[in-house]
Amino acid sequence: MIKVGIVGATGYTGVELLRLLVAHPNVEIAAVTSRSEAGKLVSDYFPNLRGHLDLAFTDPSFDQLAHCDVVFYATPHGVAQSQVAELINRDVRVIDLSADFRIRDVELWEKWYNQPHGSPELVGHAVYGLPERNRDAIANAKLVACPGCYPTASQLALLPLIENGLVDTQNLIVNAASGVSGAGRQGKVANLFAEVADSFKAYGVAGHRHLPEIEQGLNDAQSDNDDAVKLTFVPHLLPMIRGIHATAYATLKDTSVDLQALFESRYENEPFVDVLPAGSCPETRTVKSTNICRLSVVRPQDRDTVVVMSVIDNLTKGASGQAVQNLNIMFGLPETQGLEQVALIP
């Protein structure tokens, strides 16, 4: 059994990790830390876990974490970068769900996150945990930086086009919408039920922190001598708890390509990417609670704009599910282990 620790388990990615890990056949949950809830039974705090987990939160302690095989950080940005070096030195592998190690350019990170980086020397050792791009590197990584939710949906939508140089990368658009759980579990007026239920709005239009991450991922996917991609990214807030829908727009250089075949071929061996039949549109409900990304591609009116629709559960494939997928890869397990949930309909 792989001994895992979870730092910051009282947030939404934390409890989602717990949901997945209590049912994972190869995992033993050894430590669940929370400064504020130390001593309290996890299942008293999250009653969906009653009967599934008999463990109390503990104060974060290096000693306890150092006995784990792998530690997940489900913390706000800034926490992991101040703690993981020591764990890695002790050969504990780290899967970070926060933004701390996602961006390789430390200056760029510091600009968007508006604070100095706490362990810049580690950034180069982190592997960006998008298995559909970096599976091999993940397998051997000491430190995996799990992608953000929007970046996961957006990159999976655009990669087949970018990797094959099929679209104008100076004029990409991702219009995305996320459920409210993406905003985290802090008690903010802006995320009260009475504020966001029954409404829809864009936010972060002037610049969302996931923009440089998406652009980095797309740049990595194109050939080296291309100009850096330019993406317009507009996120919106949905009156739902979970789910991300990204609608990506790009201008085709060549309209003769069979887009459906291209997408099917790109993802045919990917266990968690499902290209829908031509003519379908993916619904977020079909991926809720699962690690799956569903995609559709279409070229409306046979013009030169291609539209790709991409849906994920922001807390699963967009966070904790992808983290478990990375754990499976890192420890040589079948990649779908513990991740075969079926979404609810209705």
Next chain:
Amino acid sequence: MIKVGIVGATGYTGVELLRLLVAHPNVEIAAVTSRSEAGKLVSDYFPNLRGHLDLAFTDPSFDQLAHCDVVFYATPHGVAQSQVAELINRDVRVIDLSADFRIRDVELWEKWYNQPHGSPELVGHAVYGLPERNRDAIANAKLVACPGCYPTASQLALLPLIENGLVDTQNLIVNAASGVSGAGRQGKVANLFAEVADSFKAYGVAGHRHLPEIEQGLNDAQSDNDDAVKLTFVPHLLPMIRGIHATAYATLKDTSVDLQALFESRYENEPFVDVLPAGSCPETRTVKSTNICRLSVVRPQDRDTVVVMSVIDNLTKGASGQAVQNLNIMFGLPETQGLEQVALIP
């Protein structure tokens, strides 16, 4: 592997059965019938099943069903009663999710369902599939009548009080609320999103078909020489997809009883009934997608009215999950097999 057939799989209890059975380790889905969708891939119809089920709907045919070990009826009332006799004669066991065999008094059934019963001779052979009452009979049953959703939540709330003769049974109240999926998958204006989202109302106040079923169950639980129970049952429609919350009120004959201990003791060996610690209130979200019923009991202001709160997922413990629980019992499997889902938070 147990070969199962599902009749009427295009409805909500049908797709919920499919969700549970595709992940059940001892089951092989042999036939999924639908007159209207015959020939279509089930996973094209319900895309949450993509990758989990590679089977097309077929026209209902006796021959195909007769080769199953057990057939589920997930049909509107009236269908199972016209078909199951022949299957039972062929030693195919039947688990009926409809109301056809729930009420032992055929006249009472005909009054509430407003039609003649199609196989009154079978009614006496049916076992009412509430495992918490009838586990042994279910194990040997040829025909199991799965309880309705409200009756499941209501009986589990009141049984400990009734079985022990602790309350006045002439004055019981169950105030219940259900998600909209309980109304089924017919295209009715009354169940459109734009009609029921953002509103709340009672319905069926003058008399809901689940009333005689609940009263029958409670009568069975009290001693024979007591007067028939009198229940006021008021259901309400919640702007949610899934979930039932029942709030039961009864007048205690004796206020000295330790209600918390009574409930904990009654259900301590029940794998799917979870009595919450004193002072808690159950939330429907903690049982969504699971087969669990969570209960709380309280005596407000130390007066003589006891209040029991009971939550289930109407499509799981209130229908298809309980049907699978009954299958496990009928075929000698561990009762929780295939039913260990963890609810989502958030």
Next chain:
Amino acid sequence: MIKVGIVGATGYTGVELLRLLVAHPNVEIAAVTSRSEAGKLVSDYFPNLRGHLDLAFTDPSFDQLAHCDVVFYATPHGVAQSQVAELINRDVRVIDLSADFRIRDVELWEKWYNQPHGSPELVGHAVYGLPERNRDAIANAKLVACPGCYPTASQLALLPLIENGLVDTQNLIVNAASGVSGAGRQGKVANLFAEVADSFKAYGVAGHRHLPEIEQGLNDAQSDNDDAVKLTFVPHLLPMIRGIHATAYATLKDTSVDLQALFESRYENEPFVDVLPAGSCPETRTVKSTNICRLSVVRPQDRDTVVVMSVIDNLTKGASGQAVQNLNIMFGLPETQGLEQVALIP
């Protein structure tokens, strides 16, 4: 024009008052106070008021309020009781939407609100602002204590029965459900969208602060020599923003009374109470944004339990609309002035 001030206008009852008062033909909004938002345009804070109100929040100042004809307190409990004496001395009339002056028994108030009362000498001068009971006293009041939301829905449901001595008052039940806006506009985790959307639960079962208020109102309505009423009150939290639904249960002493006629007659001259035709159930959506209470009464299975269903908008008839109704009465205006909104369907 009546000059009005609003203290505490950044909360939900505050913005609802503003919505109603900007359209009220006899009112001039003279002061809108908020310590935290002083200097900010109200319509920048609440963009639904853009084009309707050109006023900034000001720091609460006695001088400014003292020039008003009437001041509304839309503050948490504890605030009005520390401020209103001075205003009343200056002949400014006060309409308090908080709980400060609702309960005549100061000790009872202090017990339920768990703090000493700040101006007990004023409590006896306050008029309980339920127009359907106290219209004449309201007309001449200096200080009106607007009823709570649950108490409004509950009393209007039960008054016709209690006033006429038709039911056993030792065994009353109100099972109620409220939209989340009733919990106010503080940034609490418990009221986040991701916590309460898609779930339903009871709360405050052991004792909610509205219980003594409802019991006081019902006691006032029965004859003096009756025993104090005993009410079991169980509130629930609905995944909706606005709306209260109360389902009241009582045991009839005499089942021969024509309940429909009784209710219609009791409320026939009430502009804001609408008794639905027999056989209907009220929907919260039909009163959303309006000052109307809709009622239905039924006696299921012709037994001796009467069920009354009552719906209001918790922020309108349950708070700010009723406050404006009281203003109309206090200033001799038509009672429906500014309160003739039509609810949305759909």
Next chain:
Amino acid sequence: MIKVGIVGATGYTGVELLRLLVAHPNVEIAAVTSRSEAGKLVSDYFPNLRGHLDLAFTDPSFDQLAHCDVVFYATPHGVAQSQVAELINRDVRVIDLSADFRIRDVELWEKWYNQPHGSPELVGHAVYGLPERNRDAIANAKLVACPGCYPTASQLALLPLIENGLVDTQNLIVNAASGVSGAGRQGKVANLFAEVADSFKAYGVAGHRHLPEIEQGLNDAQSDNDDAVKLTFVPHLLPMIRGIHATAYATLKDTSVDLQALFESRYENEPFVDVLPAGSCPETRTVKSTNICRLSVVRPQDRDTVVVMSVIDNLTKGASGQAVQNLNIMFGLPETQGLEQVALIP
């Protein structure tokens, strides 16, 4: 008083018209027709109208409608085109909320609506009822074709850019999302609460009927010798009842223009278009139940893509409110008469 008739009042645009017209000071509702509900009180059918309208549905009859000053068609496409010629001959003015007369090119209409047009000779006489473009023509029109909901939100977003030739019109994108009420009040499985609540998806990606209408409106706004605009239009379905949010993307020919000033200036005299301060994002809730369109314009990362966000209530500014605005213009009333509702927050 203006005598109005409403044909097809049992749908969502019909009941929305009724909500607005019962409160309109210059209007008398003379006829409300419905074949299926003839004889029934309108307020029994739509209980939000209890106390506001004392009229029964009648069978549609030419004689009754011919005595009106103006008749609204709130019918599916195909109905108005078969009836209005006769009314217009009798000098009854017609405001059609359906798609029948929106598109001037009859062949184009027949292609997208897949049926022959019933009165092509009238198409040229119809005025497209977008007051922000056609106010003068509307004033004198016999027949007004009210714009669709998406076209209203989309054109108001893009007009300032197109009218001034500031963007590349060969590459426009409108990514829009609508509440479910836009799908109408037919009892279809696809629009059941249990199907669309808690999910989000695109639809009609290959070609939505509002596309040619939007393109026509944008073509009208550019100079005659420009190429016809090419728009990619992707609508999505929101789990809300009301509200449209359009996010429009265009490539600027010149990035030096002051976009905020341009939009403010274009709409400064428009009573129902509100350009938000720079840095804001419009929320659909702030326009719900109102006739207002709120807009924000932004140029992310100072690149050459401009993003315009536009929100309306699809049933008000997107249908019935705009129809009443047109009535006000046609009959020389203040344009905001009866249309000054304040949206709810929360």
